[in-house]
Amino acid sequence: MEVSGIHAHPGQQGICMKTLRRLFDFHGGIKPDYRKESSTGDPITVVSASTSLVIPLHQSIGGPPRPIVCAGDRVLKGQRIGDADGNVSSAVHASTSGTVTAVEMRLMPHTSGLSALCVIIEPDGRDEWMPLQPFDFRAATPTQTRDYLRDAGVVGLGGAVFPSHLKLSPGKQGKLDTLVINGAECEPFITCDDVLMRERAEGIIKGTALMREMLAAATALIGIEDNKPEAIAAMNQALQQSGIAHIEVVVVPTRYPAGGAKQLIRVLTGIEVPHGKRSTDYGVQCFNVGTAYAIHEAIDLGKPLISRIVTVAGNVGQARNFEVPFGMSMQNLADRCNPRPDTDRLIMGGPMMGVLMPAADVPVVKATNCVLVGSPKLFPPPPPEMPCIRCGECAKVCPADLQPFELYWFSRAKIFGKAQEYNLFDCIECGCCAYVCPSHIPLVDYYRFAKSEIWAREKEKTSADEARERYEFRLLREEREKQEKAAKLAAKTAAGREKAAAAIADAEKPAETPEQAAKKALISAALERARAEKASVVPENTGNLTSAQQAEISAIEARRAEIREMAKPHLPPDD
Amino acid sequence: MIAAILVMALGAVILGAALGFAAVKFRVEGDPLVEKIDAILPQTQCGQCSYPGCKPYAQAIAKGEADINQCPPGGEEGIRKLADLLGREVKELSAEHGIEKPKSVAFIDEQVCIGCTLCIQACPVDAIVGAAKQMHTIVADQCTGCELCVPPCPVNCISMEPLAEDVESWKWKYPVFTLTPASKASA
Amino acid sequence: MNNSPFFLKPTSVQSVMLRVMAALIPGIAAYVWFFGAAILVQLALASVAALAAEALMLSLRGKPLTLFLTDGSALVTAWLIALTFPSIAPWWLTVFATVAAIVIAKHLYGGLGQNPFNPAMVAFALMIVAYPQLMSQWPAAGNHEFAAQLQAIFGTRTIDAIDAMTMATPLDALRTALHSAEAKTTVAGALQSSTASGQFGGKGWEWVGVGYLLGGLWLIQQRIITWHMPAAFIAALFVLAGLFSLVDSTQFAGPMFHLFTGGAMLGAFFIVTDPVSGATTPRGKLIFAAGVGLLTWVIRTFGAYPDGIAFAVLLMNITAPLIDLATQPPVFGHKNDKGQTP
Numbered sequence A: 001m002e003v004s005g006i007h008a009h010p011g012q013q014g015i016c017m018k019t020l021r022r023l024f025d026f027h028g029g030i031k032p033d034y035r036k037e038s039s040t041g042d043p044i045t046v047v048s049a050s051t052s053l054v055i056p057l058h059q060s061i062g063g064p065p066r067p068i069v070c071a072g073d074r075v076l077k078g079q080r081i082g083d084a085d086g087n088v089s090s091a092v093h094a095s096t097s098g099t100v101t102a103v104e105m106r107l108m109p110h111t112s113g114l115s116a117l118c119v120i121i122e123p124d125g126r127d128e129w130m131p132l133q134p135f136d137f138r139a140a141t142p143t144q145t146r147d148y149l150r151d152a153g154v155v156g157l158g159g160a161v162f163p164s165h166l167k168l169s170p171g172k173q174g175k176l177d178t179l180v181i182n183g184a185e186c187e188p189f190i191t192c193d194d195v196l197m198r199e200r201a202e203g204i205i206k207g208t209a210l211m212r213e214m215l216a217a218a219t220a221l222i223g224i225e226d227n228k229p230e231a232i233a234a235m236n237q238a239l240q241q242s243g244i245a246h247i248e249v250v251v252v253p254t255r256y257p258a259g260g261a262k263q264l265i266r267v268l269t270g271i272e273v274p275h276g277k278r279s280t281d282y283g284v285q286c287f288n289v290g291t292a293y294a295i296h297e298a299i300d301l302g303k304p305l306i307s308r309i310v311t312v313a314g315n316v317g318q319a320r321n322f323e324v325p326f327g328m329s330m331q332n333l334a335d336r337c338n339p340r341p342d343t344d345r346l347i348m349g350g351p352m353m354g355v356l357m358p359a360a361d362v363p364v365v366k367a368t369n370c371v372l373v374g375s376p377k378l379f380p381p382p383p384p385e386m387p388c389i390r391c392g393e394c395a396k397v398c399p400a401d402l403q404p405f406e407l408y409w410f411s412r413a414k415i416f417g418k419a420q421e422y423n424l425f426d427c428i429e430c431g432c433c434a435y436v437c438p439s440h441i442p443l444v445d446y447y448r449f450a451k452s453e454i455w456a457r458e459k460e461k462t463s464a465d466e467a468r469e470r471y472e473f474r475l476l477r478e479e480r481e482k483q484e485k486a487a488k489l490a491a492k493t494a495a496g497r498e499k500a501a502a503a504i505a506d507a508e509k510p511a512e513t514p515e516q517a518a519k520k521a522l523i524s525a526a527l528e529r530a531r532a533e534k535a536s537v538v539p540e541n542t543g544n545l546t547s548a549q550q551a552e553i554s555a556i557e558a559r560r561a562e563i564r565e566m567a568k569p570h571l572p573p574d575d
Numbered sequence B: 001m002i003a004a005i006l007v008m009a010l011g012a013v014i015l016g017a018a019l020g021f022a023a024v025k026f027r028v029e030g031d032p033l034v035e036k037i038d039a040i041l042p043q044t045q046c047g048q049c050s051y052p053g054c055k056p057y058a059q060a061i062a063k064g065e066a067d068i069n070q071c072p073p074g075g076e077e078g079i080r081k082l083a084d085l086l087g088r089e090v091k092e093l094s095a096e097h098g099i100e101k102p103k104s105v106a107f108i109d110e111q112v113c114i115g116c117t118l119c120i121q122a123c124p125v126d127a128i129v130g131a132a133k134q135m136h137t138i139v140a141d142q143c144t145g146c147e148l149c150v151p152p153c154p155v156n157c158i159s160m161e162p163l164a165e166d167v168e169s170w171k172w173k174y175p176v177f178t179l180t181p182a183s184k185a186s187a
Numbered sequence C: 001m002n003n004s005p006f007f008l009k010p011t012s013v014q015s016v017m018l019r020v021m022a023a024l025i026p027g028i029a030a031y032v033w034f035f036g037a038a039i040l041v042q043l044a045l046a047s048v049a050a051l052a053a054e055a056l057m058l059s060l061r062g063k064p065l066t067l068f069l070t071d072g073s074a075l076v077t078a079w080l081i082a083l084t085f086p087s088i089a090p091w092w093l094t095v096f097a098t099v100a101a102i103v104i105a106k107h108l109y110g111g112l113g114q115n116p117f118n119p120a121m122v123a124f125a126l127m128i129v130a131y132p133q134l135m136s137q138w139p140a141a142g143n144h145e146f147a148a149q150l151q152a153i154f155g156t157r158t159i160d161a162i163d164a165m166t167m168a169t170p171l172d173a174l175r176t177a178l179h180s181a182e183a184k185t186t187v188a189g190a191l192q193s194s195t196a197s198g199q200f201g202g203k204g205w206e207w208v209g210v211g212y213l214l215g216g217l218w219l220i221q222q223r224i225i226t227w228h229m230p231a232a233f234i235a236a237l238f239v240l241a242g243l244f245s246l247v248d249s250t251q252f253a254g255p256m257f258h259l260f261t262g263g264a265m266l267g268a269f270f271i272v273t274d275p276v277s278g279a280t281t282p283r284g285k286l287i288f289a290a291g292v293g294l295l296t297w298v299i300r301t302f303g304a305y306p307d308g309i310a311f312a313v314l315l316m317n318i319t320a321p322l323i324d325l326a327t328q329p330p331v332f333g334h335k336n337d338k339g340q341t342p
């Protein structure tokens, strides 16, 4: 368990690659029933879009991309349809060729059951790619490369969907010791990374090599749990064939959540990256194998991220993995695996950390690593919650070394300050604690509640502070304007005393100045005009516009739609 | 016996000294009262409290001129926090100052707006952008929902819309678990 | 519908409590072997009283009956009471103590999981203060007369007759001998002259202790308790008793004697380890249990009551929240904050 000093320079170990690597342990963890075998029998099936695709614009952490297409546009596969909003954002693309039928609010694959702006594409069945252009990142500056990846929509495919380009700069020192590639895949049922490694190991290795170069990392370690022997073999073979040095496949013991980024970094390097700190500051960075593959496709082939491997498992006749274009309905996907009749829900992700879908016809997005088909038999409702008996089971399994029952106590009592003191935000919501709790307390629900409550309060606080600042600034400005006016008047005084005296008298008098009168007249004239305009047909000179103009208009329209939607009174949440 | 009493007394003295030291060492330099009150007020700057802004109201409370229940946007929670801070009784919101409403943002019907700039002048937090004779629009993020821009508009194109939840602002609910009736629970 | 995690480990408070009770069985078996079946009567009495009191309190507090009655926590409390009380104590003593434990020490503090004090130990402390005489009526080892024991429990025997079947516990015998007017009594002498001494602990009691030890080890193997508390308790008691008996073996009993008399083994594995009222962090557990061990030895050696575990536990219960606060383990990433940052 002790880290102290043993691994002060993890990079040195990369040199002696063939020796047995020293692995580290992380605290806690559980060994649930994995049930992964059922979905690894068949190779990946590539599905093409047959029914209309609903592509949410906001599929990553960061700002929601702006739509750059509008209803009626024909789009090609891989064409950008949403532009990154600032740097902390990621573009989205059409995942097949076809016609945009609408840009509108649709139900999101999110527990809330709320909607967000989506681009709806009716496929034309031709699946026609954009002209593809590999990206020569060696000829480009690092910023250009990052912008390229942002515009290619590459985000972390392990589930967190953090824009990858933001993670691809090598920290303060300009180089890294270790690049960790996460192929652990510790969640039960999910096998999308497993099959990806089995079938497309070469691409993963290439992507890993690219990232190692971009990050100037001494070594790249690909961590795979020992319950995936086929994947390990395939990766090792591809690695040998490629002849690329400084990459190593490391087999790690199977234990949930060894696939958590922080846990895997710990296992492979002994480094613990604290919450809220950049891992590059500790000389490491971590990407999922799926992301490595996506980066390979984006750079080497010029393909933006438009599909991913999705495991469909659970209450189905035949569990398997698909390569799915984003925007495809989960229902449609699940139906390909013969869901059993007692199916009552779809879960996005695995049974430990997955999220319950509000309906079955939500789209597959970049975060969808698994569509888990649930039934009351497979996932029975939890037994009634009992009081915490402080047995400490939860603390024994918490991979973040927290005292979950203390967090629970404070979250439940809504003592948020204390919960934060006990490091609530270090909780990775892995669910280990709730899994073992003999009192069946939905511990993670309490943490989620407390976290979102704290966030909301902080947001409220910031916006109040901003409002205060803006208000004070305005007061200041008004004061300054008054003074400037007075100064101007004083200047005029030099020109003509009488005039000035009159002006001052005017200014002091609350009566209407000619200026104000003129303004009033203007307003009433404008009012007239507006009325007239309203009465006549709304003139719309939208006859023959360039596509750029049209795109601009649709972007504006979309923004308006969003504002309107935001402004809609929302229904009370039904419990 | 005497030894025991001495030990106890010594303990008391040491503890007392430690506590006293801690009190001196860790004393928090408090914000002046006005600032503490102002920090609780929602900064809507709507003037419903009958003061020209949140800060003046905070000053009035601090001076004891105003009661703590005059801020409708702050609502019940705001009153509770003020009561906590000032060690007063929690009160009902005073009806003459308004009622608590869900947080709203102003919304300008851009088809109707004539670009008169009157609303811009009214907005205390500069949340409206636009120039003379140009269509105006509201920066929803910055709008505090104070409604001050509504009356000046000559064409009545500003409406207040309650702010709906979106995926970003959605909050996890407090886990409510009704304990199943005894008969079913044992199953 | 619930949120993730969607599947849970098949475990429950009930199964934890049942396994704790199962782990008591070897000790109970030894108890019956050496001291007769009276203890079984006490266990039954305490169980019934505990369930009745629990049911009453649950219905008063409007809690679901079946769910909480079947959780087994009241039964564990009841068994611990029965096992710490003399097995031929009058029935009402056990019943009264159990009801007090459930009503006062458990439910008045908020029920399962909320009690700051170990309910069984509260009951023990209450009764030993209120009825010191009755609480030291321990059966003599080898006395198997069930009928007589029954009569003692249900109050149809005279005091004299009861006296005839009791025997001082080794701790009692030692204390009386050492504190008697004859200053020249030594530990060895007192223990030799006492009929209560066994091979390495108290006669009979040593084997009951071994039974508890076995059960306790099984609990550790079952991951219901961790090694910290028993180890720290036993170590503290062992080291302290060892040191003092090295210094003056005429006045202080040795470590084996302390560990295998009285409630030491029961305490180490079943009482100190009560999760609700004890410390919870690994280091906290060590401190807490070592504290109990230390206080136990002090009370046994210098105190007015023969066995000190109950008071030691209650005293340490008070400090448990503080211990927890002071021993919070470093959170992931916070422990190497300095060491690893470039």
Ligand code: SF4
Binding pocket: A387, A388, A389, A390, A391, A392, A393, A394, A395, A404, A405, A408, A433, A436, A437, A438, A439, A440, A441, A443
């Ligand atoms: S596992 Fe459950 S009952 Fe045990 S301490 Fe944690 S929250 Fe409490």
Ligand code: SF4
Binding pocket: A394, A397, A398, A399, A400, A401, A402, A404, A426, A427, A428, A429, A430, A431, A432, A433, A434, A443, A444
């Ligand atoms: S969900 Fe949070 S508190 Fe629970 S085990 Fe995981 S990291 Fe620890």
Ligand code: SF4
Binding pocket: B105, B106, B122, B123, B124, B125, B126, B127, B128, B138, B142, B143, B144, B145, B146, B147, B148, B149, B150
């Ligand atoms: S836009 Fe209107 S409602 Fe919003 S802050 Fe400005 S004046 Fe108040």
